[in-house]
Amino acid sequence: MRVARIKQGFARLRFAAVLAYVLPAPVWAGEITVFAASSLTDVLQNIEPRFEAETGHDLRLSLAGSSKLARQIQMGAPADVFISANADWMDRLEEEGLIASETRRSLLGNALVLIAHDPDASPITIDNGLDLPALLDGGRLAMALVDAVPAGIYGKAALEHFDLWEGVAPKVAQAGNVRAALAFVASGAAPLGIVYETDARAEDDVTVIARVPAESHPPIRYPVAALTPVNNPAVTAFLDFLDTPQAQDIFTKAGFTRPAE
Amino acid sequence: MTLSCHLKHAFPGFTLDTRFEVPDGLTVLYGRSGSGKTTIVNAAAGLLRPDEGRMQVDDWLLFDTMRKAWLPAHQRRVGYIFQEGRLFPHMSVGQNLRYGRWFAPKGATPEPLDRVVEMLGLGPLLHRRPAALSGGEKQRVAIGRALLAAPRMILADEPLSALDDARKSEVLPYFERLRDEVEIPILYVTHSAAEVARLATTVVTLEDGRVTGQGTATEVLGDPSVTPLGARAAGAVIEATIAAHHSDGLTELNAGGAPLFLPALAQPKGSTVRIRIAAHDVILSTAEPNDLSALNILSGTVQDTRSGQGPGAIVSLDTPAGRILARVTRRSATRLGLQTGTRCYAVIKSVALAPEDIGG
Amino acid sequence: MEWLTPAEWQAVALSLRVAFWATLFCLPIGVLTAYALARWAFPGRQALNILVHLPLIMPPVVTGYLLLIAFGPQGGLGAFLKDTLGLTFAFRWTGAALASGVMAFPFMVRAARLSIEAVDPKLEQAAATLGASRAWVFATVTLPMILPGILAGCVLAFAKGMGEFGATITFVSNIPGETQTIPLAIDLALETPGGEGRVMRLALISIALAAGALALSEWVSRRVATRVGGA
Numbered sequence: 001m002r003v004a005r006i007k008q009g010f011a012r013l014r015f016a017a018v019l020a021y022v023l024p025a026p027v028w029a030g031e032i033t034v035f036a037a038s039s040l041t042d043v044l045q046n047i048e049p050r051f052e053a054e055t056g057h058d059l060r061l062s063l064a065g066s067s068k069l070a071r072q073i074q075m076g077a078p079a080d081v082f083i084s085a086n087a088d089w090m091d092r093l094e095e096e097g098l099i100a101s102e103t104r105r106s107l108l109g110n111a112l113v114l115i116a117h118d119p120d121a122s123p124i125t126i127d128n129g130l131d132l133p134a135l136l137d138g139g140r141l142a143m144a145l146v147d148a149v150p151a152g153i154y155g156k157a158a159l160e161h162f163d164l165w166e167g168v169a170p171k172v173a174q175a176g177n178v179r180a181a182l183a184f185v186a187s188g189a190a191p192l193g194i195v196y197e198t199d200a201r202a203e204d205d206v207t208v209i210a211r212v213p214a215e216s217h218p219p220i221r222y223p224v225a226a227l228t229p230v231n232n233p234a235v236t237a238f239l240d241f242l243d244t245p246q247a248q249d250i251f252t253k254a255g256f257t258r259p260a261e
Numbered sequence: 262m263t264l265s266c267h268l269k270h271a272f273p274g275f276t277l278d279t280r281f282e283v284p285d286g287l288t289v290l291y292g293r294s295g296s297g298k299t300t301i302v303n304a305a306a307g308l309l310r311p312d313e314g315r316m317q318v319d320d321w322l323l324f325d326t327m328r329k330a331w332l333p334a335h336q337r338r339v340g341y342i343f344q345e346g347r348l349f350p351h352m353s354v355g356q357n358l359r360y361g362r363w364f365a366p367k368g369a370t371p372e373p374l375d376r377v378v379e380m381l382g383l384g385p386l387l388h389r390r391p392a393a394l395s396g397g398e399k400q401r402v403a404i405g406r407a408l409l410a411a412p413r414m415i416l417a418d419e420p421l422s423a424l425d426d427a428r429k430s431e432v433l434p435y436f437e438r439l440r441d442e443v444e445i446p447i448l449y450v451t452h453s454a455a456e457v458a459r460l461a462t463t464v465v466t467l468e469d470g471r472v473t474g475q476g477t478a479t480e481v482l483g484d485p486s487v488t489p490l491g492a493r494a495a496g497a498v499i500e501a502t503i504a505a506h507h508s509d510g511l512t513e514l515n516a517g518g519a520p521l522f523l524p525a526l527a528q529p530k531g532s533t534v535r536i537r538i539a540a541h542d543v544i545l546s547t548a549e550p551n552d553l554s555a556l557n558i559l560s561g562t563v564q565d566t567r568s569g570q571g572p573g574a575i576v577s578l579d580t581p582a583g584r585i586l587a588r589v590t591r592r593s594a595t596r597l598g599l600q601t602g603t604r605c606y607a608v609i610k611s612v613a614l615a616p617e618d619i620g621g
Numbered sequence: 622m623e624w625l626t627p628a629e630w631q632a633v634a635l636s637l638r639v640a641f642w643a644t645l646f647c648l649p650i651g652v653l654t655a656y657a658l659a660r661w662a663f664p665g666r667q668a669l670n671i672l673v674h675l676p677l678i679m680p681p682v683v684t685g686y687l688l689l690i691a692f693g694p695q696g697g698l699g700a701f702l703k704d705t706l707g708l709t710f711a712f713r714w715t716g717a718a719l720a721s722g723v724m725a726f727p728f729m730v731r732a733a734r735l736s737i738e739a740v741d742p743k744l745e746q747a748a749a750t751l752g753a754s755r756a757w758v759f760a761t762v763t764l765p766m767i768l769p770g771i772l773a774g775c776v777l778a779f780a781k782g783m784g785e786f787g788a789t790i791t792f793v794s795n796i797p798g799e800t801q802t803i804p805l806a807i808d809l810a811l812e813t814p815g816g817e818g819r820v821m822r823l824a825l826i827s828i829a830l831a832a833g834a835l836a837l838s839e840w841v842s843r844r845v846a847t848r849v850g851g852a
Contacts, residue, residue, distance in 0.1 A: 187693065188695040
């Protein structure tokens with residue numbers, strides 16, 4: 001009885017082997033490492049299982065401030081794909097020949113918002129007359145590193161546009177990445193913060209009290225590109241997957257926008 | 262002054278149950294290693310809390326478990342001289358000596374520093390560090406340090422056992438001076454019969470955690486039934502006066518009328534000395550011995566014979582010089598017919614009286 | 622020196638200040654804790670030991686986050702200390718010092734404890750028989766003998782304070798002049814295009830300071846050891 005079972009098992013194995021030989025690539029499990037800006041944490045973690053189920057490839061995500069990731073790629077980190085929160089670092093990598101230019105495109109857009117910890121905080125308008133220090137009332141304005149991390153760079157640009165930067169600069173608490181800034185506001189350590197709209201949506205413990213006007217800062221674009229050398233078939237599968245309705249749906253629901261090309 | 266001690270303490274596999282009362286002077290707790298001597302001293306110092314007991318020096322109560330009285334160690338005013346000295350390595354000798362003095366309560370009058378330094382010969386050592394001292398020097402400093410703390414009692418736990426023979430004989434006289442020149446009671450632990458012989462005013466013998474005997478050194482060491490360290494250590498202590506110093510390197514002593522010859526002693530004519538005669542250095546003869554090389558022959562009467570499980574026997578002899586113990590084989594005792602009342606002669610090789618067994 | 626920008630000097634000065642206060646904070650509490658763990662038996666001793674070592678084994682970011690919860694503007698301890706002592710930690714150099722102090726604490730305790738355990742309790746007994754109470758025994762016998770160990774603990778604590786990053790940035794964020802210590806400045810420079818020069822300069826200064834502290838401690842340690850002499 002058992003012998004028959006074993007024989008059956010072997011038969012199945014042989015069949016599967018033949019099948020694997022004959023069927024197209026997706027059946028072969030590959031591995032792909034994606035470095036992505038921390039603001040993409042939730043959406044990419046959402047996409048991961050769907051991508052893996054559909055293609056059979058194994059996705060590894062490394063999420064951090066775009067600047068930190070770019071630096072690691074410069075130092076030779078074994079990433080296959082890079083999704084940055086601004087074009088600046090992507091340009092740098094392109095200059096150094098680290099990305100496959102033909103794969104580069106703008107994947108997503110985003111917006112900046114001013115968030116508060118207090119759920120009863122009233123909405124305000126961001127313009128030249130805004131008295132941020134008064135609003136902070138001794139507390140801190142949480143932002144990502146204003147000279148390095150895209151969310152911080154965009155935020156500072158916006159505040160400078162409205163001549164508010166000088167007044168509020170001493171009250172800014174710079175976090176290592178935008179999610180850390182979000183955490184400061186969520187925990188209440190900082191009463192206000194500037195983060196992406198998508199971050200604010202993902203966090204229950206913060207309230208959006210203002211949208212930062214898009215014209216006050218460079219357009220927020222998330223470029224994506226494959227890193228050289230491209231020899232991993234899973235890369236194409238991943239890049240293509242990002243365009244599928246499935247993935248797009250996840251992006252939109254989170255609050256990301258399609259970049260106006 | 263009286264030191265009264267009652268102590269009961271359970272150890273794994275061994276129970277200590279002692280009770281004794283001793284007068285002033287230097288009291289020796291004498292017994293084998295592990296018989297409980299150190300426990301008693303540590304309880305006296307406040308370093309060990311016994312299950313049950315009471316210790317009092319004159320009117321000063323150290324502890325009483327029944328009344329839940331317990332004086333903490335630093336209030337006990339006991340000067341403890343440890344086996345290993347335990348000098349503070351980060352202080353000079355002088356600082357070590359002054360350490361106890363600093364903590365002595367107001368009104369306490371410690372011995373003057375100069376006197377202690379002089380008594381113990383510590384002058385040249387005052388600025389040295391303990392690491393630069395020999396074992397004997399360390400112990401002398403330890404004695405001085407304990408003394409300068411103005412103690413009401415001095416404890417010494419086998420203070421000489423870590424020293425070699427030469428150092429032992431160097432330090433032993435200082436304990437004699439301590440006993441004679443300082444009016445503080447001393448409780449001294451040892452398993453050496455020689456130290457007992459030289460130092461003890463009173464001896465308390467301990468065996469397996471129990472007190473087996475109490476008395477003067479002469480009484481205890483002369484009693485063959487009290488040999489806590491076994492027959493090998495048995496020996497008698499007798500007192501003698503120095504009669505003359507001879508030019509051939511021998512000193513003649515007068516022990517109760519009988520002459521004894523020893524290698525030259527330093528003490529002057531007329532002074533009294535205590536000598537110990539180890540039982541295994543004594544040969545017995547029922548016939549008067551003639552033409553022997555041994556100079557010291559005492560005649561006496563057998564007082565008692567005791568045999569143990571082995572082939573040996575201890576014979577105690579009454580002589581004009583005092584009680585002498587001799588270790589012979591049981592076979593010889595039987596063959597010579599040694600029983601109470603037998604007249605015989607004790608032959609002691611003069612060279613067998615070792616310098617450490619002689620003391621004033 | 623001209624080769625450091627004012628911002629970089631600021632980071633160096635802040636680092637020294639933070640590390641100094643962190644060490645000072647660790648010293649009495651650390652030595653006392655080490656003594657308790659080494660010499661006293663009490664219920665919860667093992668728990669205390671584990672608690673002391675937590676900053677060593679937890680991810681620094683977690684430590685920083687816990688500090689934020691406890692000492693942040695919303696934290697219970699934070700509010701209490703502000704009201705009673707007027708002391709704020711959130712987003713201030715004091716918070717950076719606290720973060721460094723907490724991270725350095727296990728090093729201080731370990732070094733001190735090793736030292737205390739090496740002191741022969743028999744010497745402490747001897748001191749007691751000579752009339753010294755527990756406190757005096759500690760002051761006159763134990764303390765002088767554990768000094769080299771405490772010194773080693775101080776150096777380790779100082780070095781850890783100079784190098785602390787994860788807990789600091791999570792607790793007090795990166796604020797130039799207030800919380801931007803050398804490690805935070807280096808991290809920022811790494812993420813800024815063209816910041817490589819600054820990274821190197823700050824790294825070299827960091828190494829020089831650490832080496833200096835180590836050399837100083839070795840020298841002092843030797844002097845103290847000869848005073849204790851052949852223990």
